[in-house]
Amino acid sequence: xxxxxxxxxxxxxxxxxxxxxxxxxxxxxxxxxxxxxxxxxxxxxxxxxxxxxxxxxxxxxxxxxxxxxxxxxxxxxxxxxxxxxxxxxxxxxxxxxxxxxxxxxxxxxxxxxxxxxxxxxxxxxxxxxxxxxxxxxxxxxxxxxxxxxxxxxxxxxxxxxxxxxxxxxxxxxxxxxxxxxxxxxx
Amino acid sequence: xxxxxxxxxxxxxxxxxxxxxxxxxxxxxxxxxxxxxxxxxxxxxxxxxxxxxxxxxxxxxxxxxxxxxxxxxxxxxxxxxxxxxxxxxxxxxxxxxxxxxxxxxxxxxxxxxxxxxxxxxxxxxxxxxxxxxxxxxxxxxxxxxxxxxxxxxxxx
Numbered sequence: 001x002x003x004x005x006x007x008x009x010x011x012x013x014x015x016x017x018x019x020x021x022x023x024x025x026x027x028x029x030x031x032x033x034x035x036x037x038x039x040x041x042x043x044x045x046x047x048x049x050x051x052x053x054x055x056x057x058x059x060x061x062x063x064x065x066x067x068x069x070x071x072x073x074x075x076x077x078x079x080x081x082x083x084x085x086x087x088x089x090x091x092x093x094x095x096x097x098x099x100x101x102x103x104x105x106x107x108x109x110x111x112x113x114x115x116x117x118x119x120x121x122x123x124x125x126x127x128x129x130x131x132x133x134x135x136x137x138x139x140x141x142x143x144x145x146x147x148x149x150x151x152x153x154x155x156x157x158x159x160x161x162x163x164x165x166x167x168x169x170x171x172x173x174x175x176x177x178x179x180x181x182x183x184x185x186x
Numbered sequence: 187x188x189x190x191x192x193x194x195x196x197x198x199x200x201x202x203x204x205x206x207x208x209x210x211x212x213x214x215x216x217x218x219x220x221x222x223x224x225x226x227x228x229x230x231x232x233x234x235x236x237x238x239x240x241x242x243x244x245x246x247x248x249x250x251x252x253x254x255x256x257x258x259x260x261x262x263x264x265x266x267x268x269x270x271x272x273x274x275x276x277x278x279x280x281x282x283x284x285x286x287x288x289x290x291x292x293x294x295x296x297x298x299x300x301x302x303x304x305x306x307x308x309x310x311x312x313x314x315x316x317x318x319x320x321x322x323x324x325x326x327x328x329x330x331x332x333x334x335x336x337x338x339x340x341x342x
Contacts, residue, residue: 017260019257019260023249023253026248026249027249030249030252034241034242035241038241038242044242047241048248051248052251052252052255055252056252056256059256059259059260060259120239123235127239142236142237143241148201163194163197163198167193167194167197170197170229171193173232174225174228174232177232177235178228181231186235
């Protein structure tokens with residue numbers, strides 16, 4: 001019933017309370033929304049929470065979609081705002097990071113002994129340590145392949161601000177990972 | 187070109203945002219600055235490393251979890267006050283009644299404060315009017331005297 005309808009028709013029906021229409025929108029866009037949330041947050045549980053929150057905002061504000069832009073563009077702006085407003089660690093039990101015993105004890109670890117999961121955890125930890133706007137700009141540029149113009153529109157800022165955010169994000173991330181990179185641990 | 191500018195230009199170049207005219211000066215700087223060359227290599231490594239950061243595919247329960255929260259949000263919305271659009275006609279009528287009531291109240295308040303002449307004053311004025319001498323001057327300050335003065339002015 002909803003498979004053939006385009007996004008605009010579906011969101012219009014969702015605005016009238018059609019849950020099935022909205023469910024189809026979730027099915028179509030959950031992939032990129034979850035990827036964005038996962039790359040922006042540090043933990044899987046936070047990513048799930050954030051991704052759900054993005055769609056929940058779309059459900060609540062469905063009536064505000066006027067069709068001037070594509071639905072995906074509108075949802076992207078909602079997603080960006082949700083990312084910037086998201087408070088991590090609201091769950092009672094945080095997901096443990098897969099760290100080796102050497103790392104926990106503070107002893108230097110040999111590069112070959114670091115698992116792929118640990119390397120990824122370090123990268124995500126360094127990414128999460130960036131200020132929210134820098135992190136978001138970097139995620140949009142590096143993972144979502146968004147142009148400066150698209151990032152500026154999504155974040156409601158100028159091109160020069162995007163340029164500055166990306167430069168500072170890369171500088172901060174490089175500095176955080178440099179010790180691990182020099183030892184071959186990432 | 188200074189290192190600060192060169193490093194920013196390297197970041198721009200990675201995003202394909204560096205103009206062709208700026209490429210030559212940047213390259214010239216990189217040729218003689220090992221620190222900025224290292225920065226360029228570091229950015230390239232960082233870009234490649236980020237690209238390998240995977241994200242899990244959407245699980246089967248995600249859509250159901252979203253719809254459950256949406257249903258709960260809808261139920262909460264229905265239990266709340268009715269939307270303003272439904273209340274608008276009622277509010278309009280209530281506003282009209284309020285304005286009428288306030289007007290009546292104001293009118294009564296004003297009228298109750300106006301000075302009414304006493305019965306004795308009314309009787310004295312009536313008596314004066316009845317006993318006016320046609321050939322005598324009208325009492326000064328009276329309405330008739332003022333009217334007479336106006337007529338005199340107009341005839342000039």
